[in-house]
Amino acid sequence: MxxxxxxxxxxxxxxxxxxxxxxxxxxxxxxxxxxxxxxxxxxxxxxxxxxxxxxxxxxxxxxxxxxxxxxxxATEWGSMHDLDGGKLRDMTATRIEGAEYPxxxxxxxxxxxxxxxxxxxxxxxxxxxxxxxxxxxxxxxxxxxxxxxxxxxxxxxxxxxxxxxxxxxxxxxxxxxxPYYIGQSAFRLNMPRLPEIDRIILQPGPTGMAGFVPIGKDLAYFFFNAEYERDQRPKGDEIYPALKQHLEGFGWLTGQLRDEFLRPDADIVLRPExxxxxxxxxxxxxxxxxxxxxxxxxxxxxxxxxxxxxxxxxxxxxxxxxxxxxxxxxxxxxxxxxxxxxxxxxxxxxxxxxxxxxxxxxxxxxxxxxxxxxxxxxx
Missing domain, CATH: 3.50.50.60 (FAD/NAD(P)-binding domain)
Incomplete structure (x- = not known):
């Protein structure tokens, strides 16, 4: 052939x-x-x-x-933490037999x-x-x-x-x-990889799920899954204040992201799921x-x-x-x-x-x- x-x-x-x-x-x-x-x-x-x-x-x-x-x-898949950073659960990955992939x-x-x-x-x-x-x-x-x-x-x-x-x-x-819209949209932006971000980190909050993913030695990305009707999703200049409002009340990593790395000129991607x-x-x-x-x-x-x-x-x-x-x-x-x-x-x-x-x-x-x-x- x-x-x-x-x-x-x-x-x-x-x-x-x-x-x-x-x-x-x-x-x-x-x-x-x-x-x-x-x-x-x-x-x-x-x-x-x-x-x-x-x-x-x-x-x-x-x-x-x-x-x-x-x-x-990452040596492990991830972990879930509360609003203040207290660990709730570990998420362990299944190893593939005969291989040494991360x-x-x-x-x-x-x-x-x-x-x-x-x-x-x-x-x-x-x-x-x-x-x-x-x-x-x-x-x-x-x-x-x-x-x-x-x-x-x-x-x-x-x-x-x-x-x-x-x-x-x-x-x-x-x-x-x-495909159909499921009622959630994901905010994402790159940030420095802090030492704690050595796996997928999840932090559930009152209006959505926050999380961090390491994507390089010094780089990570932050995501936040939020619930929106399709025609109510923020656009343009609305995206930054909408995300900042979602992150109020978070401590630990998400609070640090909000206070140190989330700025009006941040390159924030918002995609429907x-x-x-x-x-x-x-x-x-x-x-x-x-x-x-x-x-x-x-x-x-x-x-x-x-x-x-x-x-x-x-x-x-x-x-x-x-x-x-x-x-x-x-x-x-x-x-x-x-x-x-x-x-x-x-x-x-x-x-x-x-x-x-x-x-x-x-x-x-x-x-x-x-x-x-x-x-x-x-x-």
Whole structure:
């Protein structure tokens, strides 16, 4: 199958990881198109959590070592503390048998994109920026892709890795299926890594969940999950005072963040949290979906990117295993991925409901540990 051509739509984390796996692990001819102008303009957000299962997947495409060198490897997953910093519970990570990955590696999103891009180019993936498709036309022996600039090309297969707002998704699952807003939005901003931030730190508060993630030797990011109606989320100059108000009453790390690092000119990212788990099949004909386009994961477990990377590796394995027959390869890919991704999506939603006070008696730590235990098993 090495002479087969594959177009990957989307140059984000999932798209690049999938392209690397398809090229390096399955020997396919792979082109990535990305509508943004370059690797940096395609990056959104601040930092990213890489659980042990993400490190295993990155290892499979030759990127784990670079991520660990430039990130922060935590010896434990995390801990939860009260408003004044008193420890409530530890969150321990399940180790992957036979491997020495950190419990959690934190890294900046720009650096992760640079690592994935460099590896993709190294193995022979073609990346075309400022490029978007207009239509996909399937044939018995291929897919004609017409681009927005008026050109067209033919590929054997197309992979939709174009995220939450996927345009490829409508060609597989129809226009009606879209992620939905869960009623929470996440504030995030970078800050210096204080000594206490050596793992994920959670501090529940009266109006939301505060937390810290180490993403480098001297760098961390702060997040706050807050409950908002979609049309009531703060915008522009409203974001800073809204976050500061949420953080009133916090002591310890969150209080220090509020008093020392939260300023009116701070670069604060505010994103809605959305969710989706699409029913199988995740393909139609020669077009298949991966990542957020079929399982949009809220950030409560740090698994969104990890699951997208796993998708790409499994897809490459099944295409290699089934050689020229894409239908059984796509079926096997979805069968291996569906329940695993659904567990992550469903557990994240349960944690969100607990954070909003709508799930009394729920044990978020036990739920997190169950997912980590399950994901420690091979994808």
């Amino acid at each position: 090495s002479d087969r051509s594959i177009l990957v739509v989307g140059g984000g984390i999932g798209g690049l990881a999938t392209a690397i796996a398809l090229r390096a692990n399955a020997g396919l001819d792979v082109t990535v198109i990305e509508k943004q102008a370059d690797v940096h303009s395609s990056v959104f957000g601040v930092g990213i959590i890489q659980p042990a299962n993400a490190m295993r997947a990155l290892d499979a495409i030759g990127c784990a070592e670079a991520c660990m060198a430039d990130g922060y490897g 419990a959690m590696n934190g890294i900046t999103r720009p650096r992760l994109h640079e690592i994935l891009t460099a590896r993709a180019l190294e193995v022979g993936v073609v990346i075309r920026y400022s490029t978007a498709f207009d239509t996909l036309e399937q044939h018995e022996d291929g897919v004609t892709v017409r681009f927005e600039d008026g050109g067209s090309e033919r590929y054997d297969l197309v992979v939709g890795a174009d995220g939450v707002r996927s345009k490829v998704r409508e060609h597989v699952l129809g226009v009606e299926l879209r 959305e969710s989706l788990i699409a029913r199988a099949p995740w393909h139609r004909g020669r077009v298949v979906l991966i990542g957020d386009s079929v399982h949009t994961v809220t950030p409560h477990l740090g698994q969104g990117a990890a699951q997208a990377i796993e998708d790409g590796i499994v897809l490459a394995e099944e295409l290699r295993r089934h050689d020229d027959d894409h239908e059984p390869a796509f079926d096997a890919y979805t069968a291996r991925r569906y329940e695993r991704c659904k567990l992550v999506v469903d557990t994240c939603l349960a944690i969100a409901e607990w954070e909003k006070g709508q799930k009394p008696g729920f044990d978020n730590i036990a739920a997190t540990n169950l997912v980590l235990d399950t994901l420690a098993q091979q994808y």
